[in-house]
Amino acid sequence: MSFVKLTASTLAIAAVSAGAALARDNIQIKGSSTVLPYATIVAEAFGENFDFPTPVVEGGGSGAGRKALCEGVGENTIDIANSSSRIKPSDIELCASNGVADVMEVRIGYDGIVFASDIDGAEFAFTPADWYNAIAAQVMVDGKLVANPNKTWADVNPALPAQDILAFIPGTKHGTREVFDVKVLEAGCAATGAAEALGDENECLKLRTDGASVDIDGDYTETLARLDANPQAVGVFGLSFYENNTDKLRVATMDGVVPSTESIATGEYPVSRPLYFYVKLAHLGVIPGLQEYIDFFVSDEIAGPDGPLAEYGLVSDPELAATQAMVAAGGTPMAPLN
Amino acid sequence: MTDITHASPGRPNSILAPDDRTRRRNAAEARFRLYGILAIGVAILALIFLLTSVVRNGAGAFTQTYISLEVALPADKLDKNGNRDPAEMAKVSTFGYKPLIKAAIQDAMAAQGIAIDGLKKPESLVSEDAAAQIRNYVLAHPEVIGGSRTFDMLASGRIDGFYKGRVTMQSAERDSNVSPEQLRLADALKEAGLVETRFNWNFILWPDASENRPEAAGLGVAIIGSLYMMFVVLALALPIGVAASIYLEEFAPRNWFTDLIEVNISNLAAVPSIVYGILGLALFINFGGLPQSAPIVGGLVLSLMTLPRIIIPARAAIQAVPPSIREAALGVGASKMQTVFHHVLPLAAPGILTGLIIGLAQALGETAPLLLIGMVAFVRDFPAAPPEGLFDPATALPVQIYNWTQRSDPAFVERASGAIIVLLVFLIVMNAVAIVLRRRFERRW
Incomplete structure (x- = not known):
């Protein structure tokens, strides 16, 4: 067999099947690694219960997912972007410039962010102000702004254990970090009075650089591994990750509230955020099963308080019925962001 | 005469008792051997540590x-x-x-x-x-x-x-x-x-499963995806790589242009694989319109990556065929083409095959370029039979390992280690085949 023939036939086969493969019959989803486990659970159940192929779900981060969604309309672009933060005006501009006119926003529920330490370590009860005083670059001491002098948690708040401060927080590419910045650092900054002294809100987000606070760019599994190696440290996790590892982690309270799906649903636990997915409306009716998948995702069986998502750690949305009605009506394009 | 006057008293110049300089040289040699043994010892310890931790974690899968x-x-x-x-x-x-x-x-x-x-x-x-x-x-x-x-x-x-x-x-x-x-x-x-x-058996035969059922997760789709990609690499990189090396070795004139190509091939072999991923995303998906997450795209990217790694050993194997064989063939009236395909290529084949298998083994373990073309996905449906199946979504063995290490349920740690064992078995088999081929068919002149 000559090599020329082999190559030619391979290329011919490739060319023929390229034509056949153009009509995509599976849903493609990409985005937040926080939403990824929920999306895979739904995709799996969808594949089992419907005659459509199981959707292909990719991670990669909220920003990457929204960018891929806005790349254009057509078979080669994704149908749904998962996101752990709300879509940004810049994304919508990008969408518009690429001909993606209408995008539907679907809120699937809420996710809590918890602070946890090694199961055999001391117990912590935090407030946002404690966190700000522990890891910010500049803090208030006796009414004056100084470079952070705190060495142990007891220096920050005498009620906390006298352990060296070592915090593993999500890196800046994570959607989780945004919530941590807003709900913990900015809240703590305001509570300690540092916000006024600093003047600029962005100054609140500057962290100390002496190694007491470590950015983790990987997943929660990396944070857990770091915590294993440093049992004195405190890590930041998603509620669902904690719920799957309760035998290794001891969770801390925030403002005296223990994080749980209940305390997050009622709004008592302060550090939580909504989770979304965004659907390209131009693909509805073109990609088979897309409408069914969206309906299935927000159905009570799946996203309700007794569904598999809640069991995994999602805090069910109290306004789920409104979302179901919106989705069933064929989806309304989202209102302009304000 | 002079020897006797030079020999100082108390320092007999005997070949039985070494002098200071010989002793220093002997000590240096002993030290060097010790360093060598230490280096190998450290490497073996690291390997044992890696294998035991993988097997201890993964055997349960x-x-x-x-x-x-x-x-x-x-x-x-x-x-x-x-x-x-x-x-x-x-x-x-x-x-x-x-x-x-x-x-x-x-x-x-x-x-x-x-x-x-x-x-x-x-x-x-x-x-x-x-x-x-x-x-x-x-x-x-x-x-x-x-x-x-x-x-x-x-x-x-x-x-x-x-x-x-x-x-x-x-x-x-x-x-x-x-x-x-x-x-x-x-x-x-x-x-x-x-x-x-x-x-x-499900671990080998079943597809991936979602996060709340680690017990059902298997490697089926990943193994099929890896096989499809290896098939594409074999179908593309082998003929192109061998044709390129035959032409460069046997037919091409030696001038600045072929020198440039030679330098480029050596350079490309050392380019980090993620670069090929970026190229593949731009060329095959964004420009060529091929689907995301498909083994055909993974195979094309890995072919590009593997080509220089096949061409270099193939050229070395062709070079190693002694010129006397070519001259003898030409002498009895064979054409240049007949010389190459009837005599040089069969003799170079074991070396080419060894290079090919090692190149394939490298491609099998490659993760980075696949991250960019959407193969790090949750895929549960098996791709269809080739050739259509080459365009269906699939994952690959190394990215399945990467995927599982990121999941929160600790049971996936066991699955990931089990997948590492499966991947290692594939690699050991491929490398063993390469060694057997070399032993059996290699000829020395």
Whole structure:
């Protein structure tokens, strides 16, 4: 067999099947690694219960997912972007410039962010102000702004254990970090009075650089591994990750509230955020099963308080019925962001 | 004469007793040997550490705990109208089958006389996958509706972990997904012979599963995806690579242009693989319009990456064929083309094959370029048979490992290590084939 023939036939086969493969019959989803486990659970159940192929779900981060969604309309672009933060005006501009006119926003529920330490370590009860005083670059001491002098948690708040401060927080590419910045650092900054002294809100987000606070760019599994190696440290996790590892982690309270799906649903636990997915409306009716998948995702069986998502750690949305009605009506394009 | 006058008293110049300089040289040699042994020792220790940790973590993935229960299949739940219409029966989703499993486990407890105080959610002993298993069976065999049938169902990840030593009574007390009472129930069922641990073929044959059923996750789609990609690499990189090396070695004139090509090939062999991923994304997906997550794109990218790694050993193998063979062939009247294809190529083939297999093994273990072309995805449907299947979504072995290490359930750590073992076995087999080929067919001149 000559090599020329082999190559030619391979290329011919490739060319023929390229034509056949153009009509995509599976849903493609990409985005937040926080939403990824929920999306895979739904995709799996969808594949089992419907005659459509199981959707292909990719991670990669909220920003990457929204960018891929806005790349254009057509078979080669994704149908749904998962996101752990709300879509940004810049994304919508990008969408518009690429001909993606209408995008539907679907809120699937809420996710809590918890602070946890090694199961055999001391117990912590935090407030946002404690966190700000522990890891910010500049803090208030006796009414004056100084470079952070705190060495142990007891220096920050005498009620906390006298352990060296070592915090593993999500890196800046994570959607989780945004919530941590807003709900913990900015809240703590305001509570300690540092916000006024600093003047600029962005100054609140500057962290100390002496190694007491470590950015983790990987997943929660990396944070857990770091915590294993440093049992004195405190890590930041998603509620669902904690719920799957309760035998290794001891969770801390925030403002005296223990994080749980209940305390997050009622709004008592302060550090939580909504989770979304965004659907390209131009693909509805073109990609088979897309409408069914969206309906299935927000159905009570799946996203309700007794569904598999809640069991995994999602805090069910109290306004789920409104979302179901919106989705069933064929989806309304989202209102302009304000 | 001069020797005697030079020899100082007290320092006899004997060849039996070494002088200072010889002793220093001998010591230097001994030290060098020691460094060598130390270096090899450290490498062996690191290898042993790696292998033992992988095997210790991953061996569990190859066994799986099953629970066999008799499940009643009541007609009023599964087929309300009683007309056995497949479309109507399919309306009962997997959520409709969960109560049946709960009833089955309660029946089994009653039949065996098991009573455990404080037991909650006994049904969570059984994997979430069981509902789909029973539903698929019922839809395929509607005649079982109304009766009952014994199903071998997967035990859930935590129960499975209990029999592999990953979960203990102590850890269960602090675990929100399993309770000590559930573990005691599992033990009681095991005593009754309903719980059994077997070799886990599913780990090799089944597709990936979502985060809340690690016990059902397998490598099937990843192995198929890797095979498809290797097929594409073989079909493209072998002919192109061999043709390129024959032309460069045997036909091309030596000038600045072929020198430039030569430098470029050596350079490309050292380019980080992620660069090929970026190229593949831009060229094949964004420009060429090929689908995301498809083995064809992965295969094309890996072909580009492997080409220089095949051309370099292939050229070396062709170069190693002695010129006397070419001259003899030309001397009896063969054309240049006949010389190459009848004499040089067969003699160079073992070397080319060795290079090819090692190149394929490298491509098999490559992760980085696949991250960019969408192969790090959750894919549950098996791709179709080739050639159409080359365009269906699939994953690959190394990215499946990467995927599983990121999941939150600790059972996936075991799965990831198990997948590493599978990948290592593939690589060892491929490298062993390369060594055997070299030993058997290599000729020395």
